Amino acid sequence: MEGSRQCHISSHIPGAKLLVLFVHGILEGPEQFRPLMKLLETQGISSAALLLPGHGSDGAAFAGSRMRQWQEYTEAAVIHFKKQYPHVIIVGHSMGGLLAMQACQNPLAAPDGIFALGLPLCLGVRYKGVEEVCRAFTGTLAPEHESARAVLRTCSISHVRLYQCVGWGPQYAALLGLCRRMRQMLPKLNCRMCVVLSADDEFVSLKTVSLLRRVRPDFQVTVLPDSGHFYLSGKDKKVVERCFLSFLSKIQSGWK
Template structure:
């Protein structure tokens, strides 16, 4: 993968949820991050959505944004319940909701829709791990971030570190995370079963060089979403967290077009 452009390393210890609302608007975009991640990775997309007149909200799942012990004590049930409760409150105020999820956040978004589709008019699924593929490069990069050994000149490492929301922890604490990864696999299994339930427009964004998501994911989307208005966008020069300049431009453009198509429906 050719890396174009440089990124600035930001602190990944201060991920916080955020919400920015327009008065008298009926649509809100709800962003849900993936495992170990946080809301900061949605800053650019949320700014685009807000400029187009939509309210935006980026959630922080239980166990994230804090210590490794906090993360170890969380689980998929708490993540799912938190998203469901958040959407339940949002539905009291808004008549139209668009879900945007990255990685595990995409899984949770699909599952939340399957349980209660009321007022959900579209889903954007970024780097959805329906088939997980662990590349050595991704594993090494994750270990370096966990150890706090980040090369500020490496855009791939910087992008991953910026998305990471858990504080540096001990080896024993990292080992205690094993059940959370098992939770992730169960979420994958459940999401595969629920894909056929989706009846709203779906924008699927997959990166060709994703370090954690197999290209076989697209086959599952195509197989199980035959009756859904879906669009699949493949970014050829990006990874799970990193987008090169050209791919980022494509992502933003497709995101804007998707929002506009729902507004005009």
């Protein structure tokens, strides 16, 4: 992977035995993960955040990318880092969590654990969320509120023309298919997992919470009361950090 853009953002700590791989969602990018990556540095843990194919550019580049590329890119990254580190954990936001679950089906790419934020096992799309994302990548979303700034930080697609969106159908159809397959895979998933969802998520239904608690009571599930799919309140950011560090500690304790 030398010379590739596989690690758009990375922080490698000498002597670290664990690397945390961050995988973003559809239309997103790695910038959103900087706070957690800085937190990992204080813990002596290496990290890398992917920029998936077709992202970080314009609408035409995104239209030319496919779900299969994103899956293969994620799995290739895990395999690559497993050669350098004894342990690899994936943190995925939205679709990134689904890609992490998908990677578990490949024995060579299976992570030691998954920390999923806004995991879209059950979708519940709201007009507000769609409007903000559309305005973000057309450059008409003014960063007057923290929620708007969160969308702008997360979305990596810009300079989008309306006609280009017509070519995005295959990507979203594939995302719906991935959601369905991961719901079916959930009972058989052989990986430790922590899921953090938001009560005011504009894209993910809270049916995901009941599904997880019914099918996988062994998973840790936390619901943030004051946050959305992209925006995290100050209080909820602290909750995410505590959940994240606790999850890492539990997994690492099993390696000793």
